[in-house]
Amino acid sequence: MTGTIHSLSNQDQIAYWNGEAGARWVAEQERLDAMMAATTIALLDAADPQAGEHVLDVGCGCGTTSIALMESVGPNGKVLGLDVSAPMLEVARRRGREADLSGLTFQEADAATASLSPGTFDLLSSRFGVMFFADPVVAFRNLRRALKPSGRLAFVCWRDWRQNEWVRVPVMAVQPHVPPQPPLAPEDPGPFAFARIARLRTILAASGFDAITVRPLNGSGLFGETLEEGVQYLSGFGPISRMLGPASELERARAMSALREALRPFAAQGSIMFGLAQWLVTARVA
Ligand SMILES: C[S@@+](CC[C@H](N)C(=O)[O-])C[C@H]1O[C@@H](n2cnc3c(N)ncnc32)[C@H](O)[C@@H]1O
Known part of the structure; x- marks a missing residue:
């Protein structure tokens, strides 16, 4: 579906x-999925999709989790993947057709303004797709209205960037060599917007959720088989490409050479693996 009305405030992210x-996500879809494979298993475990359920996959991107959810809910279930990215949805739709999953559909829409039938879904799920809203309460309220009164949510998001080795190591290496960046306020829309647990809880409570649980989920991901692969990737x-933009x-x-040196000790161990520090969040409709 195209021509959806998007909320003005999410225009930058859109x-x-x-x-x-x-x-980039289209080009690297397979590599990103491999990097997030353990995260996906933990998310599905927490979301616990049941046969016949209706699921909303928010910020579904190239559709990997939508397909996994569809396989879990079976032929009597339904999954709607929602996203603002036309190129990523194109990949998701193609993969959905290839997998021949008839209950799986995709909608191009902003979570904050998407027109969704009220009381439709049993489960709202997201793999790193809910941290980009200019006004998270507006978006989560809109999504909550689409859940049944017995509905639940499960999503994963990033903890603070300093706890995430995959960001900390490259950022520290590159930062001294590039023009100073306007600081990204910790609560601006972006991958680390939900790093602060108290904020996350406040947003969900204000959006009509309770029984909120936030658990740390630690993992590690492959960022390159070789030093050069890691540097290019x-x-x-995200953060590094943005820092390099105005350089x-x-x-x-100089920044690339510093990055190469910072990754060298990791590559020396065989492949470049970095720690992932995530939150695994669950809640119920209040
Ligand atoms: C970090 S990517 C994750 C994609 C996918 N869930 C995955 O794990 O591969 C974030 C996704 O959120 C989507 N997104 C950002 N803002 C959105 C909004 N307001 N409404 C719906 N989707 C949004 C982006 O287009 C992108 O696909």
Whole structure:
């Protein structure tokens, strides 16, 4: 579905996920899925989808979790993958057709304004797809209305970037060599917006959820089989690619060389594995 009305305040994120980020996630879909494989298992375990249930997969991206959820709910169940990124949804739709899962559909819409039938879903699930809302309470209220009174949610999001080795190591290496960035306020929409547990709880409670649980989920992910692969991969993504954006050619060369040196000890162990520090969140409709 296209032509959806998006909330104005999410426009920056919508442009970002339809531009460079969307293209990158499409290109790296298999690698990202491998990196998040253990996270996906933990999420599905917490979400506990049952045969015949109706599930809303928010920020479903290229559709990996939507397909896994559809396989769990079986032929009598339904899964709707919701996302703002047209290129990622194109991949999701293709993969859905290839998997021949008739109850699986996708909708291009902003979670804050998506028109969803009230009281429809048993479960709201998300793998790293709910931290990008300019006004999280507006978005979660809209999503909560689509849940049945007995509905529940389960999602994973990132803890603070300093606790995430995959961000901390490259950021510390690159930072001294690139122009200073306007600081990203910790609560701005973005991957680390829900790092602070008290804020996360307040947002969910204000959106009409209770029985909120927030558990640390620690893991590790593969960021490259070789040093060069790790350098290319990490420099092309989120925080590092944003830091490199305004850099001159010389600054970029220095930053890349510092990144290479920082990754070298990790690559020396065989492949580049970094720690992932996540929150696993569950809640029920209040
Ligand atoms: C970090 S990616 C995760 C994608 C996917 N869940 C995965 O794990 O592969 C975040 C996703 O959230 C989507 N997103 C961002 N803002 C959104 C919004 N307001 N409504 C719906 N989806 C949104 C992005 O387009 C992107 O696909």
